[in-house]
Amino acid sequence: MCLEAVPAPSPLNATTQAFGERVRARRVELGLSQEAAAVRCGIHWTQLGKVERGQRSLRLETIVKIADGLDIDAGKLVSRLPGPSVAAAIHQ
Template sequence: MPDAAKPPLNATTREFGARIRARREELGLSQEAAALRCGIHWTQLGKVERGQRSLRLENIVKIAFGLDVTPGGLLNGVPLPGDENQPG
């Protein structure tokens, strides 16, 4: 099954990924260029943007640094894991 067909893990990863994608697009970067700036593989970035991957703190910080945003800016207000009804 291709990754694009897999659903997000949960509301938290879906919202976090949407924020990553929005910031990347705001900077006018391709996934490949953004991944290079973040120091991760572009396939990993794609899974994060689709909400299919949960990240360690170290990788959240790397992505935030690469996209010129604070980790808090990416995380503030994301829905709590397991709270699928909370707006995101």
């Protein structure tokens, strides 16, 4: 049986990608694994991985949970993210 490599899904858009990069940077800054950070945030580690890769669009409540778990103001995670028009232009 031949197993072919399946490419990882792309980020949803520039907004989710930039948000995920900020979340990952903060997690790394704290020296946490994805699993440990997810426990602190109260979400599953697979969800956190998708967030970090920009593959999840989140509800406000989840953004706040992640910010609280990573001991950072939620505003710092979302401030000046590329907006929908920028995100759409990048992926055209």
